[in-house]
Amino acid sequence: MARTITLTVNGAKVTREVESRTLLVQFLREHLELTGTHIGCDTSQCGACVVHVDGRSVKSCTMLAVQADGAAVTTIEGLAAADGTLHPMQAAFREHHGLQCGFCTPGMVMSAIDLAQTHPTLTETAVREGLEGNICRCTGYHNIVKAVLAGAEAMAGRAEAAE
Amino acid sequence: MYDFDYHRPTTIADAVALLAQAEDGRPLAGGQSLIPTLKQRLAKRSDLVDLSAITELRGIRDDGGTLVIGAMTRHAEVAASDLVRSAIPALAATAESVGDAQVRNLGTLGGSIANNDPSADYPAALVGLGATIVTDRRSIAAEDFFTGLFETALAADELVVSVRFPRPDRAAYQKFPNPASRYAVVGVFVAKTGNAVRVAVTGAGAVVFRHSAMEAALTNSFTPAALEPIETPADDFNGDIHASQDYRAHLVKVMAKRAVAALQ
Numbered sequence: 336m337a338r339t340i341t342l343t344v345n346g347a348k349v350t351r352e353v354e355s356r357t358l359l360v361q362f363l364r365e366h367l368e369l370t371g372t373h374i375g376c377d378t379s380q381c382g383a384c385v386v387h388v389d390g391r392s393v394k395s396c397t398m399l400a401v402q403a404d405g406a407a408v409t410t411i412e413g414l415a416a417a418d419g420t421l422h423p424m425q426a427a428f429r430e431h432h433g434l435q436c437g438f439c440t441p442g443m444v445m446s447a448i449d450l451a452q453t454h455p456t457l458t459e460t461a462v463r464e465g466l467e468g469n470i471c472r473c474t475g476y477h478n479i480v481k482a483v484l485a486g487a488e489a490m491a492g493r494a495e496a497a498e
Numbered sequence: 499m500y501d502f503d504y505h506r507p508t509t510i511a512d513a514v515a516l517l518a519q520a521e522d523g524r525p526l527a528g529g530q531s532l533i534p535t536l537k538q539r540l541a542k543r544s545d546l547v548d549l550s551a552i553t554e555l556r557g558i559r560d561d562g563g564t565l566v567i568g569a570m571t572r573h574a575e576v577a578a579s580d581l582v583r584s585a586i587p588a589l590a591a592t593a594e595s596v597g598d599a600q601v602r603n604l605g606t607l608g609g610s611i612a613n614n615d616p617s618a619d620y621p622a623a624l625v626g627l628g629a630t631i632v633t634d635r636r637s638i639a640a641e642d643f644f645t646g647l648f649e650t651a652l653a654a655d656e657l658v659v660s661v662r663f664p665r666p667d668r669a670a671y672q673k674f675p676n677p678a679s680r681y682a683v684v685g686v687f688v689a690k691t692g693n694a695v696r697v698a699v700t701g702a703g704a705v706v707f708r709h710s711a712m713e714a715a716l717t718n719s720f721t722p723a724a725l726e727p728i729e730t731p732a733d734d735f736n737g738d739i740h741a742s743q744d745y746r747a748h749l750v751k752v753m754a755k756r757a758v759a760a761l762q
């Protein structure tokens with residue numbers, strides 16, 4: 336059954352007609368052409384599809400677009416500033432070589448930002464546990480963990496500077 | 499995914515009415531079990547009734563020493579709640595052990611227990627703590643609620659509204675997680691209240707169960723050593739590529755000993 340939904344995606348209000356069964360990830364990729372959010376599995380386990388809905392990280396392959404009606408969604412495309420300046424977590428992934436093929440990276444970055452926001456102090460163990468829902472087939476995670484620790488610190492620094 | 503009609507009522511009464519009218523409707527909570535099965539066309543539903551806009555189903559409160567948690571409370575909220583962490587820390591730890599952060603951000607208490615996966619964590623906590631499930635029409639003791647493999651005492655149009663947890667003196671949950679999903683290959687919840695000890699086992703059999711031999715041994719002596727002589731029959735256990743029946747029986751003892759050791 337078709338329904339009209341209105342939500343905020345990366346700061347812009349969008350209204351679209353979707354089928355009840357349309358997944359949020361399909362809506363983002365196919366209707367809005369925001370293909371930075373990836374699909375890496377059909378078992379809700381890989382985390383390539385992670386986006387923020389009302390500020391918390393969720394798997395967009397395991398949520399219906401209609402469930403996001405009225406919500407604010409942020410995807411990897413919504414992180415960098417208008418002038419192209421990367422979000423501190425994105426910058427940290429580049430700086431610390433936290434990626435190889437890059438397929439898992441959008442989901443990793445979105446999960447990592449939520450992790451940093453909900454944990455005032457992060458340890459290596461907390462990062463490894465916090466990224467339980469994100470699978471990387473390339474890196475062996477070592478540089479991802481370094482990047483997340485550095486990105487979290489940069490985010491905290493920016494928050495302090497803003498106060 | 500087969501198509502369905504989607505509804506988002508704002509009251510329990512409207513949700514129950516929608517379910518009663520639907521040809522083959524189901525409540526939609528966090529969707530972390532329901533959506534994967536629909537996606538893979540393992541199930542087909544005429545209607546999904548999204549419970550997320552029903553405020554009565556949310557929240558955590560203390561009711562004269564009993565902890566009351568609404569059905570739509572997310573695992574992440576239970577894990578982070580100061581009230582749960584101080585009243586029943588083992589329950590917060592159980593919620594924290596579920597899946598991964600993204601599953602915990604959407605998955606709910608009501609959805610987990612209504613789904614009653616044989617490897618789910620909450621059923622062990624509810625049976626171990628002697629919790630009571632409150633529905634839109636009655637109250638059900640946890641032991642009577644979980645009836646079989648993915649089966650509960652709920653009627654098709656019945657909603658879990660909240661769960662009431664009495665406070666134990668001490669409790670601990672230990673699980674051997676599947677390395678991919680984090681579901682319990684075996685999980686054991688141990689609770690002690692006065693002299694009464696309850697031991698609930700998930701993951702091992704078709705449905706959560708109380709381990710009466712372990713309960714008797716621990717009532718006598720609340721030590722890991724008291725569990726040493728107890729053998730758990732493996733005949734009715736799950737055996738699969740993750741763990742054989744005998745290995746699961748072995749894990750029951752190991753997890754129970756760890757839980758008791760954590761409470762020394």
Ligand SMILES: Cc1cc2nc3c(=O)[nH]c(=O)nc-3n(C[C@H](O)[C@H](O)[C@H](O)COP(=O)(O)OP(=O)(O)OC[C@H]3O[C@@H](n4cnc5c(N)ncnc54)[C@H](O)[C@@H]3O)c2cc1C
Nearest residue numbers: 527528529530531532597605606608609618619658680681
């Ligand atoms: C990758 C992954 C890993 C996971 N790991 C674990 C784990 O380690 N341990 C664990 O225990 N679980 C695990 N889960 C399952 C997770 O905890 C789910 O959240 C839970 O099983 C279902 O809760 P939900 O709120 O998502 O319910 P849904 O998926 O929305 O619903 C599940 C079922 O319950 C019914 N239902 C929902 N709410 C109610 C209600 N209030 N009244 C009546 N019926 C209702 C629905 O109709 C449906 O049949 C995992 C899931 C995933 C995807």
Ligand code: FES
Nearest residue numbers: 375381382384396
């Ligand atoms: S695509 Fe793999 S978890 Fe969503």
Ligand code: FES
Nearest residue numbers: 435437471472473
């Ligand atoms: S960088 Fe290739 S999957 Fe992670």
